[in-house]
Amino acid sequence: MLQSIFKRVSIHSRNTFSILRTMATTNNQLSQLYLAERNAPVIMLSARKFFEQLTQKEKLYAHYLVKAAHCGSRVVLRQVSHESESIFDMLLSIHKVMAGRYHESEENTLFLEYTSQFLSNLGNFNSFGDTKFIPRCTQGHFFSLLKQAGLDKKAKPATNGCPFKTYKELVEIGVYAVDAKSAMLGFPDLGHTTAYYFNCVSKADMQLLQKEVFAALDIMPENIRVKKGDDGNFVILVASAKKKVAENYPTGPVKLSNGRTVKFQFGDHNREMKMIAGYLKKAKEYAANDTQRKMMEEYIKHFTTGDMKAHKESQKLWVKDLAPVVETDTGFIETYRDPAGIIGEYESLVAVRNKEQTKKFAEMVAAAEKFLSLLPWGPEYEKPVFQAPDFTSLEVLAFTGSGIPSGINIPNYDDVRQNVGFKNVSLGNVVSAPIKDQNPTFLSDTDGEIFNKYYIDAYEVQVGIHELLGHGSGKLLSELPDGSFNFDIKNPPLGVDGKPVSTYYAKGETWASKFGPLAGPFEECRAEVISMYLYTNRELLSIFGFTTKEEQDKIIYTSYLVMIRSGLMALDFWDPATKNWGQAHMQARFSILKTFLEYSPNKELLKLTYSQSDFDDLKIELRADLIETAGHESMKDYLRHLHIYKATGDFENGSKYFVDRSTVTPELAKFRDVVRKKKLPRRQFIQANSVLNTKGQVLLREYKSNFEGMIESFVEREY
Numbered sequence: 001m002l003q004s005i006f007k008r009v010s011i012h013s014r015n016t017f018s019i020l021r022t023m024a025t026t027n028n029q030l031s032q033l034y035l036a037e038r039n040a041p042v043i044m045l046s047a048r049k050f051f052e053q054l055t056q057k058e059k060l061y062a063h064y065l066v067k068a069a070h071c072g073s074r075v076v077l078r079q080v081s082h083e084s085e086s087i088f089d090m091l092l093s094i095h096k097v098m099a100g101r102y103h104e105s106e107e108n109t110l111f112l113e114y115t116s117q118f119l120s121n122l123g124n125f126n127s128f129g130d131t132k133f134i135p136r137c138t139q140g141h142f143f144s145l146l147k148q149a150g151l152d153k154k155a156k157p158a159t160n161g162c163p164f165k166t167y168k169e170l171v172e173i174g175v176y177a178v179d180a181k182s183a184m185l186g187f188p189d190l191g192h193t194t195a196y197y198f199n200c201v202s203k204a205d206m207q208l209l210q211k212e213v214f215a216a217l218d219i220m221p222e223n224i225r226v227k228k229g230d231d232g233n234f235v236i237l238v239a240s241a242k243k244k245v246a247e248n249y250p251t252g253p254v255k256l257s258n259g260r261t262v263k264f265q266f267g268d269h270n271r272e273m274k275m276i277a278g279y280l281k282k283a284k285e286y287a288a289n290d291t292q293r294k295m296m297e298e299y300i301k302h303f304t305t306g307d308m309k310a311h312k313e314s315q316k317l318w319v320k321d322l323a324p325v326v327e328t329d330t331g332f333i334e335t336y337r338d339p340a341g342i343i344g345e346y347e348s349l350v351a352v353r354n355k356e357q358t359k360k361f362a363e364m365v366a367a368a369e370k371f372l373s374l375l376p377w378g379p380e381y382e383k384p385v386f387q388a389p390d391f392t393s394l395e396v397l398a399f400t401g402s403g404i405p406s407g408i409n410i411p412n413y414d415d416v417r418q419n420v421g422f423k424n425v426s427l428g429n430v431v432s433a434p435i436k437d438q439n440p441t442f443l444s445d446t447d448g449e450i451f452n453k454y455y456i457d458a459y460e461v462q463v464g465i466h467e468l469l470g471h472g473s474g475k476l477l478s479e480l481p482d483g484s485f486n487f488d489i490k491n492p493p494l495g496v497d498g499k500p501v502s503t504y505y506a507k508g509e510t511w512a513s514k515f516g517p518l519a520g521p522f523e524e525c526r527a528e529v530i531s532m533y534l535y536t537n538r539e540l541l542s543i544f545g546f547t548t549k550e551e552q553d554k555i556i557y558t559s560y561l562v563m564i565r566s567g568l569m570a571l572d573f574w575d576p577a578t579k580n581w582g583q584a585h586m587q588a589r590f591s592i593l594k595t596f597l598e599y600s601p602n603k604e605l606l607k608l609t610y611s612q613s614d615f616d617d618l619k620i621e622l623r624a625d626l627i628e629t630a631g632h633e634s635m636k637d638y639l640r641h642l643h644i645y646k647a648t649g650d651f652e653n654g655s656k657y658f659v660d661r662s663t664v665t666p667e668l669a670k671f672r673d674v675v676r677k678k679k680l681p682r683r684q685f686i687q688a689n690s691v692l693n694t695k696g697q698v699l700l701r702e703y704k705s706n707f708e709g710m711i712e713s714f715v716e717r718e719y
Contacts, residue, residue, distance in 0.1 A: 033676075034178045036114040036133045040681035043433045044705045045404075047395035047688065050352040051700050054325065059698035061286035062326045062350060062397060063690040068279035069330065069348035069398040070689075070717045073122060075239070075269045076346050076402055078161075079225075079337070080123030081132075082195050083174035086162040087124055090151070090170065091115045093158075095711045097149040102708075110137035111145060112707040119714050120403075120684035124175070125193070127403030128682060129573045130185040130337060130582040132193070134176050142171055180577055187339045196343050198227040206340035209234065213254055213262050214342070215508050220308035222332040222344035225268060234262045239332065239346075240306025241274035243267035247307065266306050275718075276330075277303040291321045299330060308332075315411035319421045322390045323358075327351045327425065329410060336584050337402070341517040347401035349394075349408070354428050357393030361426065363543045364464055365391045371534060372473055376640045380493035381647045383418065383475045391424040391468055397700075398687050399427075406431050407463040409471035409527075414510050418475065424467040431463060432456050433683060441678045442565055442620050451565075454558040461544050462531050462559055469534060470527025477648050478505040496644050505649045514649050521581065522658050525588030526642045528563070532592065533635040535559050536628045557624045560631060564606060564620055567593025571672040572679050574664050581662065591662035595638050602630035608671070615674040686710050689717055 054062065077085040095115070102108045114135035121127045124134075135142060146153055146167055153168040164170040186192030189200040205228065213236075214221045227235040233253075238246070243266050245251050253261040277300045284296035298314035301307065311331050318329055328351075332344030369386045396404065407426045411417065440451045477487045485504070487493065495501040505514065512519045534540060541552045570586035570593070581587035596606045605626045610618045638661070645654030664672075686709055689701045701716070703709035 034132055034134050034183055035136050036110070036117050037681035038113065038136070040113065040117065040684050042116060042684045042686060042705050042707060042710055044702055044709065045396055045429050045433065045685045045687055046702055047352055047397050047429055048700055048702060050354060050395045051397065054352065056697070057286050058288070058326050059690075061283055061288070062352070063692065063698045064279045064283035064286070065326070065328045065348075065350040066398040066690045067718065068276045068283065069328075069350050069400040071272055071275040071279065071719065072330070072346045072348055072400050073717070074719055075272050076122045076400065078269070079195050079345055080121075080125050080402060081193055082163045083170065084123040084125075084195070086157045086159040086164065086170055087118065087174055088122075089159045090146075090157060090167065091118060092711070092715055093151060094145050094149040095708075095715060098145060099708070099712070099715075101148075107137045107141040109707075110135060111141065112711070116684055116707040116710040119710055122400075122402050125185060125402075126682075127401075128583055129586070131573075132178055132183040134178055139171060139176055142175070143168075146171070180575075184575060184578070184580065184582055185337055185339070186580070192339070194337075194339055196225055196338050198225070199229070201226050201228050203340065205234075206342070208256060208258065209236075209262065210340070210342060210513060212256050215513065217250065217254070218508075219249060220312070221342045222308055222311075222335070223302075223306060224343055226343075232258075232260045234260065236262060236264045237268035238264060238266045238306040239269045239273055239303075240266045241270050241277055241304045242306070243270065244305075246305045248309070249307075272719075273303045273306075288324060288326075289321070291317055292324065295321060302331065312411075312413055312416060315413060315416055316420050319390070319411070319416065319423055323353065323392060325353050327353065327392065327394055329408075329423075333410065333412065334401075335412075335512060336520045339517065341512060341515075341519055345401060348398065349396070349425075350398040351394035351396045351425070351427065354393040354395050357426070357428050358391075360544055361391040361393060361424070361464060361468070364468060364540070365389065367540075367543065368468060368472070371469055371537065371540060374534065374537070375469075375473060375530065375643070376533075376636050377643055377647075378493065380487060381474060381477075381643065386472075387421040389422050389424050389468065389472060391426075391464075393426045393428045395429045396427050396687070397690070404430055404685055406459070407467040409467040412512075414476060422472060424464075424472065426460065426463050426467065430685070431460050433685070440565065441680065442568055442618055443561065444619055444621075447561060447620070447622075450554060450558055451561055454554050455562065457544070457546070458555050458558040458562055461535070461541065461546075461555065462562070464544070465531035465534050465540070466527045470530040471523070473530065474643055474647055476505050476511060476646070477501070478509075479507045481507060483507075495648065495650075496641050501644075501648045501650070503648045503650045503652075509649065511646065511649075514651050515646075515655065518655055518658065520584040521587040521662070522642065522646065522654070524585050525591055525658065525662075526639070526646060528585075528588050528592060529635055529639045529642060532560070532563060533632065533639050536632055553624070556627060557622070560622055560627055561620065563589060564593055564596060564622060567591075567596075568608070568620065568671065569675055569679065571664065571668070571675045574672070576664075576669060576672065579664070587662050590664070591658065592635075592638075594661060594665075594668065595634055596631065597668075599637070600630045600634040602626055605630040605634075615671055616677075618671060618674055684710060686713050689713060 077088050125132050154166050157170050181191035182193050184192050187203050189202040223239040225237040245266055249264050253263050280296050280300050287293045295314050295317035298310050302310040330348035333347050335341050335344050337345055365388050409424050440448050479485055492500045538552050546552050546555050567589040570590035573583040573586040574581055605623050607621045609621050686703050691699050703713045
């Protein structure tokens, strides 16, 4: 009954909410699936030790970058769901009055847990899984807090553009209402939720726009949102401080082949774009070198005018800014959450270099060509010269986005990566953030002890391989702008079937445009498989300080346990009703689990054992003695297929192959309930705020590692 509610949220301009109030009662059994997490570990992402080592100039540079980053928070909220920004303002309004006044009660704890999870995800959908979550406290308690905060539930929420007429509707529908379709991000015409689009924009609509507007007119769509009118015509909203149409964009309507029109409208998020550009101008005054200053200029141009090509120029300069003490990257970057896979979510990183940890990655970069030569394909599928990236370990000061990753490999622009280069960063204080009092599920007691002891070390190595050699490897066989090719078109390389390949990327085609929404999980899988394939290389492990065979064996075993356990837990991110995956990395990890189980040359490598009918005693049994033979061989075969299908742009065979590997079989689907039953809450990270004192000195303000500390960190920011 509720499946149309959030579809209608995305078309709220039709003023249909008066008929939705009677539909807002959720089914208790259904809502149980979407309850906010209990007892989530809340961790202060501290970087004070490294921040205090900065010079005053570097601190000022970092300060204004942090201010600019957080000014994009509202943009992220608007990209998650149409109601997220209104909920954000409501939660902060409640806390500003209630801070220090929450009496100890289960209901207040449940409210604070929801609020903390909302803020750590910057929206009411989990950043890892793309599913909605709702409070465990009652609606009655929520309304009582509204009353105590002086917010009349019959009043209109203060947030501009709020899709609800009253706080009552916002709480009943925006906060609490769920159903099997609208609780997942996806195309609104299918009943799913997205805030990248207004009204019932469909997959076919986006394919048409991609082909006849963005590709045809050479327009990059990362910083847009799409409106579809009742008449079927489109308005493309472009994020920019100025409302003037940028150069190289059409000033009038564009006619589509179906008779509809497209118009570009600049000035989306203009308040936030202006604030970001303003703080970047101040940061520019304290830049360390000319490259950073020019990079800031391109960022400012991008956020001011909306021109995405200015952002591409900023990324060329960013790649050239080697080993900065204060690192930053910002813009509309990752496209995972757009159902069409082309619009980017705003994110902004500000971090300080960890010099000691970076030394390990520098050694890995120096040996990268040697390790790349071990991958299971010939030189025709690799760039002729490996452009050694800047690979650093960073301590995060600020990361604005729906979630904080452990590592990053950017930019995502294929031509920049091929011709200029890329950067890898490992976010050290994220990777090493501890989780206390959580026993790893689905492992024996012995494996659990090994897992806990070596997890952080194993994960650090995995992130390093994944980012540098995973995302940093390979080339796309392409037709170049001048009509030539970057491979021998007359004698093309051999494909997975041993025959010359017949597919490639034509002019104007990119990895994302060719593979669409499948590009994200496919590429994450390729990078993950590369990490598993190379993990048994002991020379590589020695770079990270693991020099004895005994220690290396433990690290290798732990890395396989981590990946296999992640693949099992990925079932929580798969919807059995729609057969859709809600998270790119988890789809990838599940496919690796399935590969070990079903495609290993030795079926003894991995087993999932149980004796109870409800699978409550489900355990992972991994044969350590078979990892370097059967495990390595299964990864070699999988990797070769993934890489060649990507390199040759073979969407037909590549998509079929990957979808098959990541399709949940009935045998594995039966474990989903116990996975959901035993899932552990994800870490929530509190970020510091930087402030200027009366003497012009920059101070870093950190907070207690609890739910109220999370909320207070947001209250003290500028949006």
